[in-house]
Amino acid sequence: MQARQITTYAVHSRAITEETVLPVTLEADEPRHLESGVINLYPDIRYQEIEGFGGALTDTVGYLYSKMTPECKRQFLEAYFGENGQHYRFLRMHIDSCDYSLDEYQAVADPVADPDFATFTLARDRKYMLPMLKDAMAMTAQPFSVLLSPWSPPRQWKTPPARPRNDASVYGGLPGFRQEIDYDHPSRCNGGSLKKEHYGDWARYLVKYVQAYLDEGVPVTMLSLQNESIAATEWDSCVWTAAQQKEFLRDHLYPAFEAAGLAGRVGLYIWDHNKERAVEYPREIIDETTCKMLEGIAFHWYSGDHFEALRIAHELFPDMKLMSSECCALHPPGQTSVFAALFGGGPSVAEVDYRDAAAYAHDMIGNLNNGMNRWIDWNLCVDQNGGPRHVASGFGAPVCANEDGTWRKLLTFDYIGHFSRHILPGARRIAFSRCDDRVDVTAARNPDGSVAVVLLNRGEADLSYALRLEGKVIRVSVPAHTLSTLCLPEA
Secondary structure: OOEEEEEEEOOOOOEEEEEEEOEOOOOOOHHHHOOOOEEEEEEEEEEEEEOEEEEEOOHHHHHHHHOOOHHHHHHHHHHHHOOOOOOOOEEEEEEOOOOOOOOOOOOOOOOOOOOOOOOOOOHHHHHOHHHHHHHHHHHOOOOOEEEEEEOOOOHHHEOOOOOOOOOHHHHOOOOOOOOOOOOOOOOOEOOOOEOHHHHHHHHHHHHHHHHHHHHOOOOEEEEEOOOOOOOOOOOEOOOOOHHHHHHHHHHHHHHHHHHHOOOOOOEEEEEEEEHHHOOHHHHHHOOOOHHHOOOEEEEEOOOOOOHHHHHHHHHHOOOOEEEEEEOOOOOOOOOOOHHHHHHOOOOOHHHHHHHHHHHHHHHHHHHHHOOOOEEEEEEOOEEOOOOOOOOOOOOOOOEEEOOOOOEEEOHHHHHHHHHHOOOOOOEEEEEEEEOOOOOEEEEEEOOOOOEEEEEEEOOOOOEEEEEEEOOEEEEEEEOOOEEEEEEEOOO
């Protein structure tokens, strides 16, 4: 059993190594000698299908892409979608503006004055997002699958914002960043809710948007009902209770999808918010009727691990796909934190880059081990300030677009590749057991029979293990502060 081990180092020098790991010669009494320091793999015990990985193509990403030089554009697309790149197959795109848009906009400027949507236009989408998407589709033969997510219905259909109750630490809010809020008039931003009398209108609007994208040749296969369903953020947002979302789904959106021939063609996802309520919110929505209308539950990572929530959700709703639909570092690239950018100090940029990458790997492993089927990152790239966007501050991404039209990868990009490049679409997670909790482990069997094992060592000590598969053993080293992927031949 010969294996290929790819290891990414981060702390002292950023480097990626690849080596061949050979099997060890075992004595007849191997079980007695190998009772300690072992990670066991069971490729015949299989769990959920892992359908692939991806990221978000926002207005911001499309704009930054438009500023790249032609050669940098090609390299950027190759890095994410090419045969030797990240193998991304899922893309998340927003319906109308979101926080990562350069400005606020709606496909129908005033749906009250135009209830038949005669003025509907994708002109804003065609400015930045659609050109990049079509470039990506043209350079790769692999099929894309697009998730559309709304951040807010048109402001004319909403109630005025209520005073937010969010935990600012989750969303990166800081004193002095929050803009003055008008609590007397409806807005795309700062929350508010969709008025009940416009539930049917909003369903028609979503259907029209999905159909318009399909007419553009965009392979839309998924729609989430609302980004961050209970968040009243200072950017585009809309608050839904579970009861409201259930009513909207059951009585308006799904019937509109059926009438338009979209039911079964475009899967519907609920929640699309932080993992800590990935059980309770769906439990209020999913019943014998609505379960047939839904494809899955989407979730974000901003409130901590909550891997158990995914396991419980999978146990309660085994037919629902579990999709991580957003995650990012809550500070700009190249800056240790929003605080450090303002006031200076804090850990080094290299240390923060490592922490971000290790957090990504830890989250991806925990999600996979508890039932996740699909993983979609947030922005494919941002600029050095974490933008541009139409609200203050900015967050991270695996790629930073430079002012001169070039771009650079952050360590997070390399860490994501340990999963997306080696756990292929259609893989099945397999069982394993480990002797200790000093490394995070996940393993999957690819459609071609090969096995990928990902090992994350976030500790200070170099470690080594005996990896045992069907009676064969290889010795693997897992240095401190590294992420390794072991690629084993058919098993």
